[in-house]
Amino acid sequence: MSHTKNEREDGMLSKNRKELPLIDDGDYAILIDYVKKHGEGNWNAVQKHSGLFRCGKSCRLRWANHLRPNLKKGAFTREEEHLIIELHAKMGNKWARMAANLPGRTDNEIKNYWNTRIKRRQRAGLPLYPPEVCLQALKESHRTSAVSGGDKGTHDILQNNTYEIPDVIFDSLKAKNYLMMILLLSRMSTVDVFFTL
DNA sequence: AAAGGTATCAACCGCAGCAGT
């Protein structure tokens, strides 16, 4: 049995995948057509019956992230960002569950957004969650721990939500940030301030 | 203009859970 250099046994592409498109435009049409006729799910059957050279996994991913109707494209709105932060505070890294609360958005999009956001804020030495969300999570954590012994997600929030500004840049940077924060706080809610930093 | 760093996006990989046998 032989495979092309980009294709593995299961039909997924391996490392140098960008040299070949995963599915070309014709394949998009086949996939859309198949799902219209037979509905979502049963992805391995898509490959068998439609003639696509992609495994079920690839088809499902492509459908979910690009072909599904009502997909929203473009940057997250401020409202969506608020919601993601709130949901992450409650659920942790449950991207699919979060996506269910954001119509038109995919788990992959939310995951990508969160990961780049984390990197940015960690580099800047900023907390991951605004104070209001922390407080809310803390309240819920107390409430749920009283009933069920608690939830790991909310503990993480409180642990991860620390400022870690290196001593070298502490004075200038922190002083500047706090000054800015005080100025902003006089006009905005803490959540709005959070998004500007 | 070039080089290096960072952000974003798309897709792969491995695993867990579930259903069917």
Added chain:
DNA sequence: TACTGCTGCGGTTGATACCTT
């Protein structure tokens, strides 16, 4: 009960675009 196949999820990686120096 054990096994198998399928599906979905979350982590991770690689390519590319964009930004900064």
